[in-house]
Amino acid sequence: MAEELRKKFRRYIAQATPMSDQLVGLIEKLFRDRTEQIRLSKPGGVAPETSEVFLPMEDLVRHLERYDFDWDDAQNFMRTERFRQSFQTIDEKLYRIV
Secondary structure (H helix, E strand, O other): OHHHHHHHOHHHHHHHOOHHHHHHHHHHHHHHHHHHHHHHHOHHHOOOOHHHOEEEHHHHHHHHHHOOOOHHHHHHHHOOHHHHHHEEEEOOEEEEOO
16 A cells, blocks of 8 residues: 555655655665565574675666656666765676675
8 A cells, every 4th residue: 555655646755855865765675675585584584794685687677667767867876976885786786885
């Protein structure tokens, strides 16, 4: 239900929050979800090292489309210094820089 509301009110949220902040928020959420998924798959629920956690670019693209982000705007953001300070892409995988 929350996702449906987000989709319906996306334009109002977008006006209040810069797109770059929305993208960073989405990417951070995807990393948290992926980290939790890896943690739960390990014996004893040990948290993974940051270097173990990555997002396949195809997953990111799928989520960008799902949340109606413009791919060209997202690619432009990925070229900014703000993005490069926090993330890096290696072999179609997105990693977080700590």
